[in-house]
Amino acid sequence: MRYLEAGKRHSVRFTLNGRSVEGEAEPRLLLSDFLRHHLGAFGTHVGCEHGSCGACTIRVDGKAVRACLLYAVQMDGRVVETVEGLANPDGLDALQAALQKHHGLQCGFCTPGILMSLSQLHDEEPKADEARIRDVLSGHICRCTGYHGIVQAALEVFGKS
Amino acid sequence: MKPPAFEYLAPATLEEAVAALGGEDAKILAGGQSLVPMLNFRLLAPSLLVDITRIPGLDYIEDWDGGLRIGALTRHHTLETSPLVRERFPVLHAAMAHVAHLAIRNRGTIGGSLCHGDPAAELPGLALLLDAQLRTTQRTIPATDFFEGTLATALAEDEILTEILLPALPPGTGWGFEEFARRSGDFALTAVAATIGAEVRIVAIGANEKPIRLAKAEGLFSDQSSIDAVAAAAQDEVSPDSDLHASADYRRHLVGVLARRALKSAWEGAS
Numbered sequence: 445m446r447y448l449e450a451g452k453r454h455s456v457r458f459t460l461n462g463r464s465v466e467g468e469a470e471p472r473l474l475l476s477d478f479l480r481h482h483l484g485a486f487g488t489h490v491g492c493e494h495g496s497c498g499a500c501t502i503r504v505d506g507k508a509v510r511a512c513l514l515y516a517v518q519m520d521g522r523v524v525e526t527v528e529g530l531a532n533p534d535g536l537d538a539l540q541a542a543l544q545k546h547h548g549l550q551c552g553f554c555t556p557g558i559l560m561s562l563s564q565l566h567d568e569e570p571k572a573d574e575a576r577i578r579d580v581l582s583g584h585i586c587r588c589t590g591y592h593g594i595v596q597a598a599l600e601v602f603g604k605s
Numbered sequence: 606m607k608p609p610a611f612e613y614l615a616p617a618t619l620e621e622a623v624a625a626l627g628g629e630d631a632k633i634l635a636g637g638q639s640l641v642p643m644l645n646f647r648l649l650a651p652s653l654l655v656d657i658t659r660i661p662g663l664d665y666i667e668d669w670d671g672g673l674r675i676g677a678l679t680r681h682h683t684l685e686t687s688p689l690v691r692e693r694f695p696v697l698h699a700a701m702a703h704v705a706h707l708a709i710r711n712r713g714t715i716g717g718s719l720c721h722g723d724p725a726a727e728l729p730g731l732a733l734l735l736d737a738q739l740r741t742t743q744r745t746i747p748a749t750d751f752f753e754g755t756l757a758t759a760l761a762e763d764e765i766l767t768e769i770l771l772p773a774l775p776p777g778t779g780w781g782f783e784e785f786a787r788r789s790g791d792f793a794l795t796a797v798a799a800t801i802g803a804e805v806r807i808v809a810i811g812a813n814e815k816p817i818r819l820a821k822a823e824g825l826f827s828d829q830s831s832i833d834a835v836a837a838a839a840q841d842e843v844s845p846d847s848d849l850h851a852s853a854d855y856r857r858h859l860v861g862v863l864a865r866r867a868l869k870s871a872w873e874g875a876s
């Protein structure tokens with residue numbers, strides 16, 4: 445049984461994009477704030493902070509989740525992936541490159557979250573169709589693109605264009 | 606955003622969790638997809654969060670005499686993608702697609718949704734439709750007695766929902782699930798779920814302070830020709846509220862339209 449006192453900082457350890465990270469967090473510290481302000485991982489953006497906009501979506505143990513609806517202390521021992529972990533030494537990953545090619549972003553605020561949701565979809569349903577892609581994108585608010593370029597980019601990566 | 610300060614406890618067993626709930630102003634943290642937003646908005650300020658997600662053995666979907674027993678910590682995404690759920694309770698499978706968005710479904714749990722008791726949420730309505738038995742650390746509560754009002758259930762302060770039992774549907778049961786929301790993944794303005802088998806069951810979601818069986822409407826059902834009359838009765842049987850999202854009249858109208866569609870699809874699927 446793990447008990448953490450309110451208002452005090454407690455040690456948290458998890459895997460972030462393949463490397464072990466450690467920090468200290470009060471129980472109430474949101475994972476989104478821990479990633480940005482304690483670990484300097486600013487790729488995860490913070491929008492509504494109540495789970496509606498999708499900007500802070502990351503992956504925990506492979507599943508896309510809202511970082512603003514988790515506490516950092518819950519992450520002990522978990523495997524966390526953020527947008528910083530997508531690109532490889534040779535450059536952007538396939539989804540990122542396709543977004544660039546199809547003008548799937550403008551301001552880029554929503555993009556990291558969208559990438560993390562689409563990466564789970566690609567892992568679980570590599571042949572997902574446009575309706576399924578649009579369903580997943582419905583969890584993300586993008587006010588620049590009208591979604592068209594994002595859908596086109598995903599369709600290319602999912603082999604549907 | 607800073608939620609109010611709270612103590613955090615991650616018990617390893619149900620016994621430890623129950624003991625922690627007694628006496629303190631505590632809240633259970635499961636998926637956290639309703640609780641954490643409420644804390645972020647400071648609508649709640651519990652002194653202790655009891656994170657039950659480290660308790661093993663509460664995440665499963667298994668056969669239960671032709672029906673299913675589902676662990677309370679089973680995530681929405683697991684329900685949504687479960688072949689057993691799709692095969693035995695296609696109405697539940699269909700409803701899961703309407704529960705918020707992928708990232709929320711990955712985290713949210715069936716037990717959490719039932720205990721939160723939001724009147725516009727799909728799972729409480731489905732529990733009622735499917736005559737679920739809700740097993741807790743103290744007793745077994747039929748879904749009909751579980752929901753008491755908006756965000757209110759029959760659970761005691763130190764009682765934890767552990768398992769949801771869904772009795773098998775009679776072979777040949779037809780079903781329909783119809784929901785209307787302004788945007789994909791939003792809470793339902795209203796939804797109607799129906800099954801037609803050995804008996805007719807109709808549940809309205811988001812149309813009262815809790816999900817309700819529409820017994821009067823159910824009693825009027827005979828066959829396909831009665832659907833319009835049943836839908837009209839369904840509309841009269843609910844008492845929705847007006848809010849920012851829709852007027853009471855509009856919600857009432859929707860119940861009629863959605864009931865007609867759900868019954869039509871249930872009738873066509875029944876054999």
